[in-house]
Amino acid sequence: MSDVLVETRSVTRKFGGLVAVDQVDFQVRRGQTKALIGPNGAGKTTLLNLLSGLLPASSGDILIRGRSVVRCAAHEIAGLGLARTFQNVQLFENMTVKENVMVGCHPWSRQGIASGALRWIGHWREEKLIEEEAERQLDFVGLSDLADFPAHSLPFGKQRMLEIARALASRPQVLLLDEPASGLSTRETSELASLLRQISARGITILLVDHDMQFVMDISDEVVVLDQGKKIAEGTPDEVQSNPRVIAAYLGVEAK
Amino acid sequence: MKDSERRGTHTEKAIPVRKKNLQLLNILPFAVFLACYAFAPRVVNDAQLTTIIYIGIYALLAVGLNLLMGYAGQVSLGHAAFFGVGAYTSGILTAKPIANEVIPGVSAGVGVISAVAALLLLTKPSGWKLAVGISLLVALGWLHNLPNLIPVLCAACAVAVMGIFGLMAKLQWMRTCLSGVVLTLVANLSKWFLKGTLERGSASPWTGLLVGVFLTAVISYLIGSQVLRLKGHYLAMATLAFGIIVEIVFRQWTSVTGGSSDGIFNIPSIQFFSYIPGFLRRLYEAAAGGSVDLRTQYYYLVWAFVFIAIVLAVNIVRSRVGRAFRAVHSSEQAAASLGVDTARYKVQVFVLSACMASVAGTLHAHNAGIGYIHPSEFGFIVSVELVVMVVLGGMASVWGSLFGAAAIQTLKDRLLDLEKTNPEFWGLKLQGLDPIVFGAVLIVVMIVLPQGLVRGFSDGVALLWRSARRSGRQQGVN
Ligand SMILES: Nc1ncnc2c1ncn2[C@@H]1O[C@H](COP(=O)(O)OP(=O)(O)O)[C@@H](O)[C@H]1O
Ligand SMILES: [Mg+2]
Numbered sequence: 001m002s003d004v005l006v007e008t009r010s011v012t013r014k015f016g017g018l019v020a021v022d023q024v025d026f027q028v029r030r031g032q033t034k035a036l037i038g039p040n041g042a043g044k045t046t047l048l049n050l051l052s053g054l055l056p057a058s059s060g061d062i063l064i065r066g067r068s069v070v071r072c073a074a075h076e077i078a079g080l081g082l083a084r085t086f087q088n089v090q091l092f093e094n095m096t097v098k099e100n101v102m103v104g105c106h107p108w109s110r111q112g113i114a115s116g117a118l119r120w121i122g123h124w125r126e127e128k129l130i131e132e133e134a135e136r137q138l139d140f141v142g143l144s145d146l147a148d149f150p151a152h153s154l155p156f157g158k159q160r161m162l163e164i165a166r167a168l169a170s171r172p173q174v175l176l177l178d179e180p181a182s183g184l185s186t187r188e189t190s191e192l193a194s195l196l197r198q199i200s201a202r203g204i205t206i207l208l209v210d211h212d213m214q215f216v217m218d219i220s221d222e223v224v225v226l227d228q229g230k231k232i233a234e235g236t237p238d239e240v241q242s243n244p245r246v247i248a249a250y251l252g253v254e255a256k
Numbered sequence: 257m258k259d260s261e262r263r264g265t266h267t268e269k270a271i272p273v274r275k276k277n278l279q280l281l282n283i284l285p286f287a288v289f290l291a292c293y294a295f296a297p298r299v300v301n302d303a304q305l306t307t308i309i310y311i312g313i314y315a316l317l318a319v320g321l322n323l324l325m326g327y328a329g330q331v332s333l334g335h336a337a338f339f340g341v342g343a344y345t346s347g348i349l350t351a352k353p354i355a356n357e358v359i360p361g362v363s364a365g366v367g368v369i370s371a372v373a374a375l376l377l378l379t380k381p382s383g384w385k386l387a388v389g390i391s392l393l394v395a396l397g398w399l400h401n402l403p404n405l406i407p408v409l410c411a412a413c414a415v416a417v418m419g420i421f422g423l424m425a426k427l428q429w430m431r432t433c434l435s436g437v438v439l440t441l442v443a444n445l446s447k448w449f450l451k452g453t454l455e456r457g458s459a460s461p462w463t464g465l466l467v468g469v470f471l472t473a474v475i476s477y478l479i480g481s482q483v484l485r486l487k488g489h490y491l492a493m494a495t496l497a498f499g500i501i502v503e504i505v506f507r508q509w510t511s512v513t514g515g516s517s518d519g520i521f522n523i524p525s526i527q528f529f530s531y532i533p534g535f536l537r538r539l540y541e542a543a544a545g546g547s548v549d550l551r552t553q554y555y556y557l558v559w560a561f562v563f564i565a566i567v568l569a570v571n572i573v574r575s576r577v578g579r580a581f582r583a584v585h586s587s588e589q590a591a592a593s594l595g596v597d598t599a600r601y602k603v604q605v606f607v608l609s610a611c612m613a614s615v616a617g618t619l620h621a622h623n624a625g626i627g628y629i630h631p632s633e634f635g636f637i638v639s640v641e642l643v644v645m646v647v648l649g650g651m652a653s654v655w656g657s658l659f660g661a662a663a664i665q666t667l668k669d670r671l672l673d674l675e676k677t678n679p680e681f682w683g684l685k686l687q688g689l690d691p692i693v694f695g696a697v698l699i700v701v702m703i704v705l706p707q708g709l710v711r712g713f714s715d716g717v718a719l720l721w722r723s724a725r726r727s728g729r730q731q732g733v734n
Contacts, residue, residue: 116575
């Protein structure tokens with residue numbers, strides 16, 4: 001049990017009458033790359049929002065590293081080592097590329113407002129660490145030369161990469177990615193796949209949502225399928241692909 | 257896919273924000289500022305100096321408000337209220353006599369409050385532990401009140417009792433001890449501070465400054481922690497309502513604030529030359545070219561505060577917490593998902609900017625040769641003026657606020673001059689033009705210079721320079 005990093009126990013989220021996530025149970029084990037798939041409106045984004053604390057659950061329980069986090073605020077969950085990206089990229093547009101990644105260093109840095117205002121020694125020391133980490137992550141996703149440009153000036157594909165770099169800067173144990181390949185070209189998608197493999201090789205657990213079946217089947221060890229808020233299948237990519245319920249609910253729609 | 261086309265602006269066109277080797281550019285403005293600061297009294301006349309003092313006071317306000325609005329993205333339409341709290345606290349304390357008897361009580365009270373704050377910060381007591389801790393501190397504060405007990409005994413008592421309490425209640429005893437130390441220290445410090453006021457008959461402006469800031473911090477914390485949960489228009493409305501309520505209090509609480517007919521007058525000025533070491537005084541005199549009169553002294557004081565505020569603001573903006581502020585502005589969701597406690601930082605920047613407004617209020621109240629405050633100086637229209645200053649100077653531009661304040665204050669002076677000539681326009685008497693003109697300025701700036709004066713200007717120059725260089729390069733190729 002100790003290697004279960006993220007676990008949901010019949011977690012449910014309702015929006016008025018609509019049950020967006022319906023009694024979902026699943027686990028993500030340490031070191032895994034797990035995919036969450038399902039047709040549009042299946043509740044994938046909502047589930048990620050529940051996991052990262054941006055939405056409160058209506059009922060059920062969520063455990064991260066064995067601790068119940070249903071009553072935790074998003075920033076506390078981030079402090080437990082969970083980082084994420086967004087389906088509609090949410091960069092800090094008024095900041096530079098590098099500053100975006102530096103914000104990512106927030107969970108493991110400590111200096112408060114007084115230290116920053118008065119430039120205490122702790123500020124300089126920590127600022128150096130933060131800059132180094134930001135440069136490392138920018139280098140990793142290949143954005144080093146754009147470090148001083150405003151984030152909004154990047155082309156879309158690079159914005160997605162920046163968002164991943166920013167999440168990595170928080171030194172997460174689990175990385176949640178909401179449709180990281182959507183809007184990317186074929187070449188960018190294959191670059192992303194190799195990037196995700198490297199992230200996984202660093203020992204970071206990944207939970208990703210995507211529509212691109214080829215991409216998902218390529219990089220994930222396990223797949224969970226949601227349909228209309230319910231979990232309808234779970235298993236290896238091959239198992240899931242041959243599951244008749246999945247074909248009916250999801251692949252049928254896609255393949256038409 | 258459409259999205260990617262829209263966002264795919266070309267990086268080549270964008271301007272990199274700040275290169276490493278341009279660190280000099282960060283220091284340069286401060287050098288220019290200090291030079292102007294030192295030598296301005298040589299070149300301006302008395303009336304201009306008065307205007308410059310006002311510009312300094314409003315610059316202080318605008319820099320603070322810019323941290324809140326421009327950087328953290330939280331609108332406030334009631335900022336003049338904190339300006340007023342600072343001004344009135346200081347005015348009331350310094351212009352009215354203080355009775356001898358209140359001194360021990362006040363110092364004990366201040367001590368208890370600080371000690372409770374320390375207790376809360378240092379430990380995480382809950383329920384009955386908190387109740388016991390606070391009542392112990394109140395009792396110990398009363399002990400400090402007794403005139404014939406020696407201070408050493410009081411101190412020992414406070415520390416010992418708090419330590420034992422910490423041990424018994426299974427809080428960390430060292431930390432509860434510390435709150436006893438805080439109690440002793442603060443109570444004695446404030447007693448010593450208040451003693452000085454007796455000789456003068458009323459509190460010193462510095463006491464007024466500190467008490468004003470403290471009061472403002474408490475009020476803005478209480479207001480901010482509730483109001484900042486709102487967003488956009490709702491936040492604007494809530495702060496607006498708060499500002500109006502405070503103005504009404506200034507107008508109606510006649511026994512304390514003098515109401516709207518009297519205001520508070522005879523507020524003493526601050527002669528800060530008597531507090532600074534001799535070599536500094538000689539430095540100032542050398543800069544000003546001769547002996548420094550009260551007005552010039554006050555100018556130096558106000559702008560010293562402006563300088564400190566700008567340094568602090570610039571430092572904060574380029575620090576971990578400053579980045580968190582800007583992140584909150586851009587996307588609260590993304591910020592929270594990266595571990596930024598958005599609620600806490602919003603309250604923090606709100607309190608900080610309110611405290612800066614309070615300092616500006618104190619400086620306004622003690623303005624040399626004026627020493628008079630009136631509720632209309634802290635009303636809704638002033639809050640709007642402040643917003644216009646920030647927008648005109650440029651959101652998220654510390655130096656811009658300075659220029660915004662200068663521009664608006666100059667404009668206000670011109671309007672006042674104009675009104676003195678009793679202008680008429682087709683039989684319509686033009687009086688009380690400020691709101692109309694400020695509204696127009698706001699609209700024009702939003703349309704023409706959405707980045708504000710400074711950023712708009714510097715971007716324009718950068719663009720010109722780069723296009724000039726490019727055409728030069730092309731000529732070289734040909
Ligand atoms: N904030 C919200 N308020 C109301 N309904 C929502 C909200 N967010 C999502 N929904 C609904 O919940 C369902 C699941 O949405 P979502 O999680 O975004 O699906 P997916 O990411 O799988 O495409 C959809 O029917 C959507 O309309
Ligand atoms: Mg989605």
